[in-house]
Amino acid sequence: MSGTLYGIGIGPGDPELLTLKAVRLIAACPVLAWPAPLQGDGLARTIAAPHIPAGKTEIAIRLSFRPERDDTDDAYDCGAATIAGHLEQGRDVAVLCEGDPLFFGSFIYLMTRLSGRFPIQVVPGIASPMAAAAVALHPLSTLEDAVALIPATRPEAEIERLLQAAESAVIMKIGRHLPKVRRVLDRLGLTHKALVVERATQDAQRLIPLADAAEAPYFSLILVHA
Amino acid sequence: MSGTLYGIGIGPGDPELLTLKAVRLIAACPVLAWPAPLQGDGLARTIAAPHIPAGKTEIAIRLSFRPERDDTDDAYDCGAATIAGHLEQGRDVAVLCEGDPLFFGSFIYLMTRLSGRFPIQVVPGIASPMAAAAVALHPLSTLEDAVALIPATRPEAEIERLLQAAESAVIMKIGRHLPKVRRVLDRLGLTHKALVVERATQDAQRLIPLADAAEAPYFSLILVHA
Numbered sequence: 001m002s003g004t005l006y007g008i009g010i011g012p013g014d015p016e017l018l019t020l021k022a023v024r025l026i027a028a029c030p031v032l033a034w035p036a037p038l039q040g041d042g043l044a045r046t047i048a049a050p051h052i053p054a055g056k057t058e059i060a061i062r063l064s065f066r067p068e069r070d071d072t073d074d075a076y077d078c079g080a081a082t083i084a085g086h087l088e089q090g091r092d093v094a095v096l097c098e099g100d101p102l103f104f105g106s107f108i109y110l111m112t113r114l115s116g117r118f119p120i121q122v123v124p125g126i127a128s129p130m131a132a133a134a135v136a137l138h139p140l141s142t143l144e145d146a147v148a149l150i151p152a153t154r155p156e157a158e159i160e161r162l163l164q165a166a167e168s169a170v171i172m173k174i175g176r177h178l179p180k181v182r183r184v185l186d187r188l189g190l191t192h193k194a195l196v197v198e199r200a201t202q203d204a205q206r207l208i209p210l211a212d213a214a215e216a217p218y219f220s221l222i223l224v225h226a
Numbered sequence: 227m228s229g230t231l232y233g234i235g236i237g238p239g240d241p242e243l244l245t246l247k248a249v250r251l252i253a254a255c256p257v258l259a260w261p262a263p264l265q266g267d268g269l270a271r272t273i274a275a276p277h278i279p280a281g282k283t284e285i286a287i288r289l290s291f292r293p294e295r296d297d298t299d300d301a302y303d304c305g306a307a308t309i310a311g312h313l314e315q316g317r318d319v320a321v322l323c324e325g326d327p328l329f330f331g332s333f334i335y336l337m338t339r340l341s342g343r344f345p346i347q348v349v350p351g352i353a354s355p356m357a358a359a360a361v362a363l364h365p366l367s368t369l370e371d372a373v374a375l376i377p378a379t380r381p382e383a384e385i386e387r388l389l390q391a392a393e394s395a396v397i398m399k400i401g402r403h404l405p406k407v408r409r410v411l412d413r414l415g416l417t418h419k420a421l422v423v424e425r426a427t428q429d430a431q432r433l434i435p436l437a438d439a440a441e442a443p444y445f446s447l448i449l450v451h452a
Contacts, residue, residue, distance in 0.1 A: 009356070016247040019237070019352065023246065102359040103366045103373075111363065122360040126245065126350045130235070133328040134348040137337065140329045144380055146388050147329075149373040158391075162372050165384075165391045 003031075003087040005118050006094045007101035007111060009125015013043070013202035015050045017126050023051050025123060029094035031086045033059040033079060035106045044096040057091075059083065063106065076106075080113035087118045100127040104151075104172070128221060129170040132197035136207055138223045141168050145225075152177035152222075160184045168225045175218035185210065185224065194224040229257075229313040231344050232320045233327035233337060235351015239269070239428035241276045243352050249277050251349060255320035257312045259285040259305060261332045270322040283317075285309065289332065302332075306339035313344045326353040330377075330398070354447060355396040358423035362433055364449045367394050371451075378403035378448075386410045394451045401444035411436065411450065420450040 006025050011017035018026075026032065026048060036042030041049075042060075061079035083093050101107035101122050111120060129149060133140045141147045148166035150159055152174045163169050163184065171181055174196070185191045194210035198220040210222060232251050237243035244252075252258065252274060262268030267275075268286075287305035309319050327333035327348050337346060355375060359366045367373045374392035376385055378400045389395050389410060397407055400422070411417045420436035424446040436448060 009352075009360075011245070012350075014247070016250070017245045017350065019243045019245055020249065021240070021242040024242070100356045100359075100366075102364065103356060104368065104371075108365045108368055111365075115363075120363060122363060124238075124243065124352045124356040124360040126235075126352065127356055130326045130329060130350040130353055133326075134235075134350040137341075137346060137348060138328065139334045139337075140326075141375070142330065142334050144377045145330075146377065146380065146384075147375040148388075148392065149367070149375070151370050151372065153370050154372065158372075162374075162391050165388050166374065 001090050002118050003090050003092040005083065005087060005111070005114055005120045006092065007097055007105070007107040007120070007122040008094050009097050009100045009123055010044060010048050011126035012099055012128050012131035012200050013047055015047055017131070017201060018048070018051060019123065019125070021123050022125065025094050026051050026096070027053055029092040031057045031059065031083075031091050031093040032096060033061060033083055033093055034096040035063055036060045038062050038064065044098045047098065048096050057086070061106070073109075076109045076113060080110050083110065084114060084117065087114070097125065100125040103127045128172065128200060131200040132170070132221055132223055135200045135205060136195055136197055136223060138195065139225065140170070152181050156180050156184055160187065163188055163190070163224075171222040171224070173218055174216040174220045174222060178213065178216045181222060182210065190224050190226060193226075194222050196220055196222055227316050228344050229316050229318040231309065231313060231337070231340055231346045232318065233323055233331070233333040233346070233348040234320050235323050235326045235349055236270060236274050237352035238325055238354050238357035238426050239273055241273055243357070243427060244274070244277060245349065245351070247349050248351065251320055252277050252322070253279055255318040257283045257285065257309075257317050257319040258322060259287060259309055259319055260322040261289050262286045264288050264290065270324045273324065274322050283312070287332070299335075302335045302339060306336050309336065310340060310343070313340070323351065326351040329353045354398065354426060357426040358396070358447055358449055361426045361431060362421055362423055362449060364421065365451065366396070378407050382406050382410055386413065389414055389416070389450075397448040397450070399444055400442040400446045400448060404439065404442045407448060408436065416450050416452060419452075420448050422446055422448055
């Protein structure tokens with residue numbers, strides 16, 4: 001009997017925004033894996049820390065975290081192989097995933113590598129658009145609104161087309177793309193309605209009207225409703 | 227000192243998908259309010275039931291639940307007035323919200339009516355697109371994918387334009403709009419990739435390839451990745 005691979009959404013940062021199911025499975029699984037930078041624990045391990053009992057086997061999946069990283073990283077091959085070793089021995093493995101595992105989550109790359117060989121279950125988590133909307137008291141959508149979730153890494157014309165197609169938008173992964181995004185929102189007359197939310201629900205959380213934002217970190221997003 | 231109004235996301239249906247923060251605040255608030263049909267408890271109250279201690283004051287906000295309901299319903303005025311009475315007396319009020327409070331949530335209509343008069347906090351919840359993706363093991367987005375969240379109530383041409391602008395889409399509130407959505411997906415050659423998810427994480431959950439779906443309830447959605 002092989003173990004089960006769990007992708008566990010741990011939410012945006014506040015350790016109280018884990019679900020009961022996430023907390024139960026983290027406690028129950030003997031092996032935990034988490035994406036991390038080349039050194040240190042990384043955000044996922046830090047968010048989940050209050051809920052991790054002593055005595056777990058832990059696997060750090062060391063990623064270079066290029067903003068537009070691809071899925072060919074050797075770290076995923078290596079992490080998947082280590083995880084597979086535990087699953088083959090019948091040990092359940094919980095992968096800690098910031099936000100939601102299947103929404104821009106690195107869990108997808110592990111799932112792809114291990115799919116078909118082992119049972120897989122995903123526990124959804126609070127995704128960053130909902131976390132940012134909550135701290136900003138910003139309605140994402142009512143009635144017939146369409147919502148576009150847009151990586152700021154996209155070309156300028158494509159961001160514009162998506163913003164024109166939907167009533168509500170969340171532009172993610174801002175970082176060095178702030179000037180480009182600002183140009184598009186300026187052209188559409190939306191800058192005065194746009195809010196930058198940095199690190200929603202984390203200690204370093206900040207909310208800044210786009211008009212006043214000089215820069216924005218990679219882990220920030222812009223909320224705008226036309 | 228007035229009380230605080232809490233909008234509490236309680237997730238898609240599985241009572242284990244409440245966050246720790248939601249459970250804590252439901253236990254702490256003396257007054258609970260929840261949207262409900264004209265008779266009975268409704269889904270939000272049912273999902274949260276295992277986490278509701280005895281002795282709460284409860285306010286049912288009775289809605290007619292027309293699929294494209296507007297925000298002029300007298301029930302919101304009446305519910306907001308009752309809630310305001312408790313807040314003025316210094317009692318905190320937790321509004322139970324299926325999914326996430328600010329993503330197609332009726333909490334938005336209460337927040338609009340009470341904003342500026344009382345402190346308001348929102349606890350984000352697991353939204354239905356993430357819940358459906360989890361049970362289907364369906365990656366919503368990687369790298370530079372844009373995701374469109376589209377009410378099926380929209381006109382056919384607008385659904386088509388949104389689907390063409392984004393790599394990934396979740397089409398919500400299907401119900402009687404199934405034939406229209408199927409026509410659009412057929413035209414775009416996406417029907418064979420589309421999955422209908424009904425009542426994700428609830429006991430009555432069903433997953434059906436769109437090609438095999440004869441009908442779909444209002445609380446179903448379609449996942450499709452181009």
